[in-house]
Amino acid sequence: MTALTDSSDKLAQRLALAxxxxxxxxxxxxxxxxxxxxCEMCWWQRYPHFIxxxxxxxxxxxxxxxxWIGLAALAILVSGAIGAFHAxxxxxxxxxxxxxxGAPDLTSFDVVRCDEAPWSLFGISxxxxxxxxxxxxxxxxxxxxxxxxxxA
Numbered sequence: 329m330t331a332l333t334d335s336s337d338k339l340a341q342r343l344a345l346a347x348x349x350x351x352x353x354x355x356x357x358x359x360x361x362x363x364x365x366x367c368e369m370c371w372w373q374r375y376p377h378f379i380x381x382x383x384x385x386x387x388x389x390x391x392x393x394x395x396w397i398g399l400a401a402l403a404i405l406v407s408g409a410i411g412a413f414h415a416x417x418x419x420x421x422x423x424x425x426x427x428x429x430g431a432p433d434l435t436s437f438d439v440v441r442c443d444e445a446p447w448s449l450f451g452i453s454x455x456x457x458x459x460x461x462x463x464x465x466x467x468x469x470x471x472x473x474x475x476x477x478x479x480a
Contacts, residue, residue, distance in 0.1 A: 337394065340472035344400035345384035347465040348377035348407075351458060358454065364447055367440040368426045369414040373458050376407035394473055401469035408462030414455035418445040 355374060358364040366374070380403035387396035417424040420443070428442040440446075445453035452460070 334475075336472040336475040337397075340401075340469045341384065341387055341393065341397050343465060343469050343472070344380065344387065344397045344404070347404055347461065347469075348380040348384070348400075351407075351461060352377050352381070355454075358447070362447075364454070365440050367442040368428045369410065369417065369424065369442045370440075370455070373407045373410045373414065373455065376403040376410070377462075379403040380407070397469065398473055401466040401473075404462050404469070405466035408459045408464075408466060411455045411457075411459035411462060414442065415445075415453055415459055417443050418453050418455060 352374060355366070355370070359366060380400040383396050383400035383403060387393045387400065390396065414424075416422050424442050426442055428440060445455070447454060449457070
């Protein structure tokens with residue numbers, strides 16, 4: 329059977345769609361509403377969310393729905409892992425691996441630095457928030473997919 333009959337499965341499906349949509353929406357609002365332009369590593373975090381959105385949408389129309397939802401959660405987790413790495417670069421816990429960290433390039437004035445957080449809330453950067461919401465969301469989706477609805 330391909331239909332999602334459990335309420336936990338339906339919630340997992342909605343979260344698989346809502347989490348990347350909300351995080352991408354927040355990224356674009358930050359970019360276009362508050363001029364917080366993304367660095368290269370910020371873009372790396374967005375790509376898995378685009379994939380997760382596609383997989384979550386696919387789960388509404390194609391079987392096996394749980395597989396698409398689980399894969400969407402995996403893509404969300406990948407974004408969270410990239411966000412955790414990026415946050416570590418911003419907090420100077422380890423060096424970054426791109427040209428947007430380290431000494432500034434004096435030949436280009438439009439490079440957004442990956443090793444400097446342009447904004448934070450409670451000491452957590454945007455990359456850090458992405459890591460927290462993405463990793464937590466992916467775990468929640470998998471827990472919901474694995475949960476058995478209690479029968480009375």
